[in-house]
């Protein structure tokens with residue numbers, strides 16, 4: 018693979034593109050040189066993040082010196098003194114020729130193809146094709162292939178660019194797509210047409226330059242020009258993947274990844290992409306009050322009245338759910354504080370790691386940085402399921418030679434890794450070769466996952482971090498190798514906003530609050546709060562709503578603007594893409610109204626005022642980008658990790674209330690994880 | 701060719717081939733083959749191993765041999781390589797049979813030189829004996845395929861039957877070969893033209909005749925003028 022490394026000291030070659038001289042980085046290809054010169058080069062098989070295949074021939078240009086024929090620019094290194102032409106008659110003819118050949122066996126069924134309007138083949142044939150075919154024979158046809166519940170295949174449209182094959186082999190690390198047969202008979206398929214079984218499978222839909230691989234859940238839903246596109250942040254894990262939310266009317270029809278090299282590159286997990294069909298199901302769209310053990314429809318002021326009278330009899334506590342934006346949590350904090358309480362928590366499962374110093378609970382290496390680690394110790398994290406895109410980064414590190422060790426039950430990494438045992442106590446007694454590898458590494462990293470936090474591994478991991486000196490200067494750049502990998506999109510924001518009691522959930526239970534505000538908390542156990550008035554402010558009829566005494570319908574992440582802080586401490590803003598259904602309101606307005614009902618003031622009347630107040634209190638939330646949490650705290654040496662590690666995620670596809678309501682995610686879970694035979698029922 | 705497809709993965713297939721393992725002598729060969737490649741590059745052995753597996757299946761079934769899905773999986777596991785990559789190799793090369801074949805796999809070359817030397821007649825002769833392209837005869841003896849150039853153009857037309865090539869064929873000569881095979885004999889391989897030893901010219905040579913018996917320098921006879 019050719020990589021453009023800006024730091025190389027070697028002299029940069031100078032080439033001429035269409036008469037303009039430019040310098041290009043050493044190791045660049047002719048295609049990259051043309052792009053630097055501002056020339057568009059059509060291509061199908063070439064992709065910046067995949068290896069070079071050079072098999073579509075669409076990128077032909079004229080290059081001197083060289084053979085007197087067009088050359089595939091994507092696979093040709095740029096060398097000093099080259100004269101490149103992208104505008105000559107030869108190039109024009111070559112493109113027309115390639116285009117005509119590609120279309121010979123393409124069905125040209127654009128009117129019934131979901132790729133229409135966003136199809137490279139369509140666009141490039143308009144721009145570079147000759148406008149008509151001279152082919153009158155029979156076209157080839159390819160039998161249908163099955164690739165699972167997310168990918169719809171029409172393989173007759175395939176142009177054999179092999180992007181999908183390269184993605185699954187190189188990026189996902191799960192070799193399951195291949196090119197069988199050869200020449201005219203070549204066919205792209207999965208092994209024996211099994212469904213693709215990894216968390217990133219749907220990315221091939223974006224990669225496929227034609228309509229061969231399209232999205233199954235979105236099939237025949239809309240044309241791209243009908244959609245309103247909003248920039249958002251994904252909440253299905255704590256990576257903060259950048260997404261684009263495509264909406265028609267009130268309904269979110271699909272979610273696509275946005276390019277962000279620091280975060281999700283240009284990939285997205287299948288859950289982030291397809292949980293959105295859960296946004297229209299099991300929604301809470303009116304106020305409910307439990308009377309005689311049964312939830313019954315009610316009016317807002319009835320609910321507020323009940324809460325106000327209950328609040329008079331004791332304290333108010335708030336539990337923040339996993340999908341929340343910072344604004345909602347800040348509003349809740351103001352409200353709870355104004356009601357005279359400090360009972361704020363976000364760690365629904367009862368974790369109580371110290372959250373006083375945020376550097377100790379942050380993913381300090383950053384996602385882009387972890388790629389350069391050369392020894393990684395993962396403590397209690399099923400990375401593939403907890404942060405699939407981080408797993409992609411770890412795979413890159415492993416490919417570069419990083420040694421990776423995992424403490425915890427076995428899972429299937431997509432790279433070479435050594436499992437050291439299931440019990441967290443192994444941290445106190447690491448095998449010699451592991452300790453030696455970590456000590457000898459130039460950029461050592463430790464990643465503590467949720468399973469590790471529960472098993473008390475946080476303190477011991479921090480002690481190891483100090484022992485191995487994981488914060489250091491590596492090649493003149495600061496390297497911080499201590500990382501905590503959270504799973505909740507809201508977690509870092511919650512910790513910054515003080516939603517963490519020293520003893521965690523237990524403290525809330527002990528305080529026995531009169532009112533428990535549950536802000537979309539659907540993973541916790543409500544049984545200990547039998548004496549509290551449980552007010553669920555959220556969007557889905559899930560665990561929290563079932564346990565609640567009062568339900569106030571709120572907005573999902575696509576239905577409100579908000580600030581999110583990812584597990585690497587990156588502040589990102591999301592816009593509102595759609596309106597919440599029925600009576601549901603944006604969360605902050607509910608809390609604002611509740612403040613009035615409780616007769617307290619929380620100091621803002623508009624979203625802008627809220628944001629200003631929030632940034633005044635927590636300035637780091639005001640600017641997009643990475644937060645510097647400062648140096649690591651000292652380790653509490655007394656703490657010992659012990660007991661078998663258990664991963665919290667039991668089912669990758671059903672980790673949050675939106676995903677659990679999603680028919681697509683349910684089907685993925687049933688078919689891909691529980692092996693149910695749904696293949697037949699699909700068509 | 702498009703009809704070429706891996707034999708379906710059925711429970712019966714799994715029952716028959718699921719426990720495939722190298723025979724003692726083949727296991728020895730496998731070790732030797734894998735040893736040819738540098739450490740970490742064992743996957744390069746996939747082609748010879750598939751060939752060996754096909755031969756072993758052939759011995760067990762008294763046919764030319766083929767590659768059932770479980771056998772390919774066995775090879776993939778041994779080389780620690782994804783099965784889809786093995787299937788890619790096996791489907792790419794025509795020499796790997798991905799569906800069962802008969803005792804003799806008659807592969808008639810139909811490429812231009814053979815065609816000009818009447819390979820159509822050879823094909824017809826095969827068909828006259830009850831063979832059908834892409835099929836095995838009911839008695840399990842013959843599978844007929846048409847293949848591309850086998851590199852024997854100088855003695856066209858030709859057929860390849862399992863590991864042997866039979867060249868300079870006429871329908872009658874082909875019949876003789878096939879009759880002999882049917883009787884369990886091993887007919888002479890190579891050219892079937894009694895006047896020929898190998899691919900030397902039939903009759904007197906017509907090119908470079910002066911070099912027949914001694915070295916001869918033609919250079920002085922070359923004209924420097926374009927003709």
Ligand code: SF4
Nearest residue numbers: 175176178179181225
């Ligand atoms: S299916 Fe799409 S991505 Fe895959 S080879 Fe065909 S055209 Fe390329």
Ligand code: FES
Nearest residue numbers: 060073074076091
């Ligand atoms: S983009 Fe260069 S050959 Fe496909």
Ligand code: FES
Nearest residue numbers: 809814849850852
């Ligand atoms: S054409 Fe038949 S062997 Fe070459």
